[in-house]
Structures are given as structure tokens and as C-alpha cells.
Amino acid sequence: MNFNFLRQNTEQRRDLILNGPISSTLFLLSFPTLMMGLVQSIMPVMDGIFINNLIGTIGASAITYSGPIINMMIALAQGLSVAGMALMGQMNGRGNYKGVKHVSTQIVVFAFLIGCITAPILYLLAYPVSSNVDAQIAHDVFLYLALNSLVLPFSFLESIYNAIKNASGKPEATFIRMVIMLILKIIFNVVFIIVFPLGLVGSVMSSLLSNILICLWMFYELFIKKGEDRLTLKGFKFDTKVLLKLITIGIPSMLSSLMLNLGFFLINNETEKYGPIVLTGQGIANNITSVCFNLPSAFGSAVTTMVSMNIGAGQSAKAKKTCFQACLVSAATAAILIAIVLPLSSSLTTLFTNEQEVLTVANRSLNIYIYSVIGFGVCMVQQGAFIGLGRTRLPLVISLLRIWLLRYLFILATERVLGFYSVFWGNLFSNYAAAIISTIIILRTKWVSAISLKENKSNTTKPASVV
Secondary structure: OOHHHHHOOHHHHHHHHHHOOHHHHHHHHHHHHHHHHHHHHHHHHHHHHHHHHHHOHHHHHHHHHHHHHHHHHHHHHHHHHHHHHHHHHHHHHOOOHHHHHHHHHHHHHHHHHHHHHHHHHHHHHHHHHHOOOOHHHHHHHHHHHHHHOOOHHHHHHHHHHHHHHHHOOOOHHHHHHHHHHHHHHHHHHHHHHHHOOOHHHHHHHHHHHHHHHHHHHHHHHHHHOOOOOOOOOOOOOOOHHHHHHHHHHHHHHHHHHHHHHHHHHHHHHHHHOOOHHHHHHHHHHHHHHHHHHHHHHOHHHHHHHHHHHHHHOOOHHHHHHHHHHHHHHHHHHHHHHHHHHHHHHHHHHOOOOOOHHHHHHHHHHHHHHHHHHHHHHHHHHHHHHHHHOOOOHHHHHHHHHHHHHHHHHHHHHHHHHHHHHHHHHHHHHHHHHHHHHHHHHHHOOOOOOHHHHHHHHHOOOOOOOOO
16 A cells, blocks of 8 residues: 555646556555445444444334434435535546635535534424334334434535545545544443443434534534645635536435435335334344445445546546446455355354344344345446446436335335345345446446536536636
């Protein structure tokens, strides 16, 4: 690992992406994201160990059930994040650093505002959602959703910070943020779940305080720390042209994330009717396999950066080659992870609980679920390429196919025969089918900027600081 890479400025990083060898650049850009994926995977594992062992099966199942609902709210931030990466990445490719700063400031302020507006919506949703679940987990579902509305605005800011850094080819910054977040979460989990046994409330308090401190650090990094990428709020006013472009580009990704998590919510509804034990077992399997899903898909962010910059610089052949090399690397990474985790699966699940009924569900589910990682990783890399091209509608279509048509319908069709295990067989089937469909589409895709094509068709011109 060449650590001089970490000291490069934006211009040097751009030169590396545009002129350096694909394989080494891909690994250099992906390494921080891979490490971040590892940290992201450890975080739910640590949370799961605290929650399952100290809060219990009821609280753990409530958290598993509530996760997709919270993520539906965060879908807005993810859509803006994806749009920002595509737009800022192509601007970086053209060397328009002033424009990148302008867009960065706009998206930070706008995202925080939207997060504040969305927070009370999540609180209000807690009432109808909790009234339509198993009575055993209803109270905890309400409590978890209502309290997480306080965390929402900070989650929005973190998504945008990741977009700004990734679009500049500096994913190591997002890795540092996740490491700090993990450390804070562990400390606050000990304080609010062990020292002060506050249960589910303590779990949310841990997240809230961790997010507040992280956002203070991010504000310093973006607006106070001296450097060429420093942003400023002096004389700030909303630029409607930039915001409309971000929203237009981001809407497909927002819908993709929203529909994806709505699908997960409906799948949870199918699982929830079997009771808290099954839902908890599913949550444990998800926590353990998160490392296997996060690491292969981490190459997708690097591909977005490399494709967007190369497309912005007119290097379409290199952008295409980057995508296909990343698909092979992602598939190989997934296969290695499966070979490592699978023999350890029964030992890993016992870290979360000693309840035999929960362990039986978790172990069997994990042994089905984990094989879908290869297809998922390839699909995520190709979606990263589509985003880099500015073709954000294609990930929406693929996500809808993967969750709704391929997975949810599979579950409904096989549930009578497979029971709740249809959820995991559906995951296996849908991830590989989606990867095949995505590969067919990308082989037929023109490697040109969809953003530039839209601008040319509308015959509009933008100031140099915006486009």
C-alpha cells in the first residue's frame, strides 16, 4: 500500500484516476472503502451482540423490523448523495474545482434541511407501524422509531460527506469517519446499555451522541480546516439550478433506495408473523453476513469515482474497462469471504445468543443467505458504473426487479413450501438473477455521460461554477 496516496491533493488524485493503471488505482481507491465496509460490518455485529445479549430477543426483533423503515427515510439523503457523486465526479474530471465547492456547499445545507423536515415524519410513522405488528414487539418498535427521528438529520449529513469525499477520489476520509463512529458507538453502548442499563433507549442514545460528535468533526473537516477543499457558508444562498439538477439526477436513486427498503419492510412483515424468534434469527444472520455484502460492494463507490472522472475527461474506453475489472475483483473477494465465514458460522451466531431456537433459525438462514454475495457484489459494481455515467434510472430499475419482482414474488410463491426460509432462498435467487440482468444491460450501454447528453438536448448553458 503506497501511503503517499493518502497525502495527494485533489489535482494529484484526479491525475492518478485519469492516467494511472486501472488495477492499482482501483485497489488504492477501494482500500479505504473496503476498510470502511469492514468497519460498517463490525458496527451492526457489535450492536447486535450488545442488544441480543443485554436487551433480549424482543428488543432485537423490534430493531430488525424497524431498520427498513428508518432506511426509507434516509433514502432521500442517499439519492442526493448519489447525484452529488455523479455531478461532482464529472466536474472533478473536467478540472472544475470551483464548481465542486459550490455544489458541495449547496448539497450540505439542503440535505440537513431535508433531514430536519423528515425527522418528525418518522416520529409520526411510529404510531401506525407499531400498531400493526405482533403485540410482543409493538412497544419497542414504537420506541425505536420515535427516538431515531432525533438521529435522522445527522445521518443525512453523513451521507453527503461521503459523497463529497468519494467524488474527489478521497474515500479514506469516509473510512476515518466510520472508524471514529465505531469507537464512539462501542463506548456509548457500554455506558448506556451496561453501566446504565437503559435497554433500547440506551441503544438509540448511543447512536445519537455518536452521530452528533461525528457531525461536529465533519463540520470542522469541511468548513473550518484550512486547505484547498475548504468550503464556506459566507454569503450562502440556495442555487435553485444546482438543487434542481441534484434532485433530477437523484430522484431515481431516491426511489430505488425507498422501494428497496419498502421491499425489505414487506419481507419483514412476512417473517414477523412467525414471531420474534424467527425475526431475531434473521437479524443475526443479517448482522454476520453484512461483512460479506459490504466488502464486495465497496468496489462500487470506487467505480463511480473512476467512471465519472474518466467520462468527464472523455476516456470512455478506460471507464468501461474499469467496470469489468472491478466486477471480477468483486466476485473474487466475495468467494474468499464465503470460504472464510461459512465454516465459522455456528461459532459466530453463538456470540449473539444462547437461545437454541434462535440459533437454529440463524444458522440455517446464514448457510443459505451467504451464497448470494457474489451476485450482489457484481450487481453493486455495475450500479456504481451506471451512477458514474449519470444513468441513475438504471439502478432504480434493477433494484425494483431484484427486490420486488424477483425476490418478493419468489417469497410469496414459495412460502407455503419453504416457510420463512423462503426469504433467504429468495435472496439467493434474486441477487444472481439481478446480476445477470445488470450484466446484459451494461453490455448494451453506451459509455458516454448521460448528464451531458441531457444538457445538450435541452440546449441550456450553465455558469462555469455550476457545470
